[in-house]
Amino acid sequence: xxxxxxxxxxxxxxxxxxxxxxxxxxxxxxxxxxxxxxxxxxxxxxxxxxxxxxxxxxxxxxxxxxxxxxxxxxxxxxxxxxxxxxxxxxxxxxxxxxxxxxxxxxxxxxxxxxxxxxxxxxxxxxxxxxxxxxxxxxxxxxxxxxxxxxxxxxxxxxxxxxxxxxxxxxxxxxxxxxxxxxxxxxxxxxxxxxxxxxxxxxxxxxxxxxxxxxxxxxxxxxxxxxxxxxxxxxxxxxxxxxxxxxxxxxxxxxxxxxxxxxxxxxxxxxxxxxxxxxxxxxxxxxxxxxxxxxxxxxxxxxxxxxxxxxxxxxxxxxxxxxxxxxxxxxxxxxxxxxxxxxxxxxxxxxxxxxxxxxxxxxxxxxxxxxxxxxxxxxxxxxxxxxxxxxxxxxxxxxxxxxxxxxxxxxxxxxxxxxxxxxxxxxxxxxxx
Numbered sequence: 001x002x003x004x005x006x007x008x009x010x011x012x013x014x015x016x017x018x019x020x021x022x023x024x025x026x027x028x029x030x031x032x033x034x035x036x037x038x039x040x041x042x043x044x045x046x047x048x049x050x051x052x053x054x055x056x057x058x059x060x061x062x063x064x065x066x067x068x069x070x071x072x073x074x075x076x077x078x079x080x081x082x083x084x085x086x087x088x089x090x091x092x093x094x095x096x097x098x099x100x101x102x103x104x105x106x107x108x109x110x111x112x113x114x115x116x117x118x119x120x121x122x123x124x125x126x127x128x129x130x131x132x133x134x135x136x137x138x139x140x141x142x143x144x145x146x147x148x149x150x151x152x153x154x155x156x157x158x159x160x161x162x163x164x165x166x167x168x169x170x171x172x173x174x175x176x177x178x179x180x181x182x183x184x185x186x187x188x189x190x191x192x193x194x195x196x197x198x199x200x201x202x203x204x205x206x207x208x209x210x211x212x213x214x215x216x217x218x219x220x221x222x223x224x225x226x227x228x229x230x231x232x233x234x235x236x237x238x239x240x241x242x243x244x245x246x247x248x249x250x251x252x253x254x255x256x257x258x259x260x261x262x263x264x265x266x267x268x269x270x271x272x273x274x275x276x277x278x279x280x281x282x283x284x285x286x287x288x289x290x291x292x293x294x295x296x297x298x299x300x301x302x303x304x305x306x307x308x309x310x311x312x313x314x315x316x317x318x319x320x321x322x323x324x325x326x327x328x329x330x331x332x333x334x335x336x337x338x339x340x341x342x343x344x345x346x347x348x349x350x351x352x353x354x355x356x357x358x359x360x361x362x363x364x365x366x367x368x369x370x371x372x373x374x375x376x377x378x379x380x381x382x383x384x385x386x387x388x389x390x391x392x393x394x395x396x397x398x399x400x401x402x403x404x405x406x407x408x409x410x411x412x413x414x415x416x417x418x419x420x421x422x423x424x425x426x427x428x429x430x431x432x
Contacts, residue, residue, distance in 0.1 A: 101225055104286040105237050111210035112280055114169040114229040115139040115155055115178070115192075119162045138232030140279035141168065141192065142210050142288060145321060150193040151207075152321050155278030156293055156308075157183045157190045157385075162394060168194055171235065172206045179327060180398075182320035185387035186354060187263055188293055189313050191320035210280065213287030215266065215309035218242050226270040226305075228279025228292055240270030240303070247306065263313070265306040266290045272305030281307040323383055326398035335401045335427025337372075338365025343388040344377060353410040353418055355379035356392045370425040372409060377418070380408035401429045 117137045139159030145152040153168065160166055166178040176198050183190035196204070222242050230236045244267040268281065272292050281290035290307030329335075340360040347354040356378040361368040372378075378392060379385060382405050386392045399405055404426045410418040 101223075101237070101239060104225060104282065104284070105227065107208075108210065108227065108280065108282060108286050109235060110171045110206055110208040111143045112171065112227045112235055113141045113143065113153060114232075114234060115141050115153075115159055115278065116167040116169070116232075117160060117163045118165045118167070120164050138229055138275040139277045140228040140235075140275065140292070142278070142280050142291070143207060144210055144212065144288075144317070146196070146209060149196055150325065151196060151199070152181070153178065153192050153194065154291065154317055154320075155190055155192065156291065157185045157188045159278045160190050160192060161185075162390060166192060168192070170199075170203055170207055172203055174200065174203045179325050180384075181325050182323040182382075182384040184313075184316050184320065184385045185391065186385055187313050187316055188308065189291065189316060189320070191317060191323075193325045211287050212310055212314070213283050213285065213289045215289045215311040218245050218266065218283070218289060218309075220244060223284045224268045224270045224289075225282040225284075226268070226272055226276060226279060226292055226307075227282070228272070228276030230271075230273045230275045232275045238271040240268050243267040243269050243304070245309075263308065265293070266309055268305050268307060269303035270305065271303075272307070276305075319383060328397050329400045331397075333400045334397055334430075335366075335399050335403055336396065336430040337367045337407075337425060338362035338428060339367045339372065341378070341389055341392070351416070353377050353379055354387050355410065356386060356389055358409075366425050366428040367407075370407070370423045372407070372423060372425070375412050377410040378407060379410055379420075382406050383408075396427070399427055401427055403427050 115138070117139065119135050119137070120133070123133060137159075139155060141153040141155040141159070143151055144154050160180060160183065163180070166180070167175050168178045169175045176194055178192045178194045181191045181193050220242055224240050224242050226238045226240075227235060230238075246264040247267045248264060266281065266289070268290075270281070272279075272294070276292045277294070279292040280288045281292055283289045288310055290309055291313070292305070292307045294306050338361060339358050341356045341358050344352055344355055344357050358367070358372060358374055358376045358378065360374060361372055381392065381395045381399075384395055386395055404424055406422050407425050408420065408422050411421050412418055
């Protein structure tokens with residue numbers, strides 16, 4: 001008699017109990033196991049068909065593209081290699097402006113030079129005598145042009161003022177002596193020149209001529225980049241924005257570097273320090289839009305610097321570039337005007353031109369023969385402005401006895417106004 005009850009079987013590892021109906025269940029499993037290979041075969045054939053179909057489609061697509069000339073060989077890497085110039089990208093992305101201007105600086109830096117001014121200062125001692133001291137100051141310049149013989153560099157007037165010798169250092173650290181072509185103290189600009197035949201071929205390959213921009217198109221808030229010989233340590237770069245345009249610099253708070261008179265200035269928060277004077281203020285395209293001139297000094301002032309708008313002085317610069325390069329004449333051979341003079345102090349306060357006031361002329365002397373009289377104010381010699389007695393004496397050191405120069409004077413009228421006049425003066429010999 002068959003046992004219809006289930007008993008515990010400790011040898012069965014798959015189930016705790018044995019069921020009387022187990023044989024029927026085992027039969028179904030056997031049937032399913034027999035069917036599995038067929039299902040696997042069907043799936044395998046489907047996968048094989050899919051792979052073959054994909055390969056056939058891909059091959060036909062490639063072949064069709066080649067036959068029809070529709071194949072596109074471009075890739076992300078090739079597009080990156082043919083990207084638009086950095087200037088175009090930067091102009092559309094302010095994040096790039098504030099974080100990375102290295103490409104712009106790399107292009108412009110070869111056109112910026114350091115200038116060292118060696119001058120002689122006379123200082124009165126305790127006993128009433130005078131002592132001469134050699135002083136050295138640092139500034140910056142921008143290569144803005146060249147001729148067959150010279151490299152032309154613009155800077156501030158106060159950078160080259162009272163110089164005995166001027167030394168220009170290029171971006172490759174090579175140095176050479178420079179000479180003055182002309183200056184305009186009223187707008188604080190000057191042009192100096194370096195002889196090309198004194199510049200090595202290697203340096204000529206490394207330097208560049210700057211591109212001048214249009215400062216009349218500036219907008220407040222647009223990026224600004226300043227390059228200059230800050231503190232005389234060599235070229236450095238600062239960035240910021242155009243803070244304001246058409247600013248009149250409050251000279252009573254200035255750092256004493258320079259005072260551009262009668263001209264509106266560009267204000268920027270790009271750091272401009274001593275030694276930056278004469279350097280380049282650039283727009284985002286790497287064009288020179290200003291000549292760094294001065295900063296506001298004071299414990300309550302931060303991030304206020306000024307640059308001379310390049311468009312406002314372009315005509316003056318062109319005139320200075322076309323002047324004859326000046327070389328100092330030996331002291332015993334220098335010509336003289338034959339006048340007694342002094343500086344015009346507080347010229348703006350008294351509505352007088354800035355220059356040298358003629359107090360007296362030597363009778364029969366060069367100035368007297370040319371028609372210069374007491375009360376005239378001398379403002380320029382051969383196109384180079386003079387803002388004081390020292391500047392006039394400095395300018396005359398470039399001309400020998402017997403040379404004729406054009407002297408610009410302001411002649412007072414009865415109504416208190418002044419009329420500008422240019423007279424030709426043949427310089428005489430200083431009587432001992």
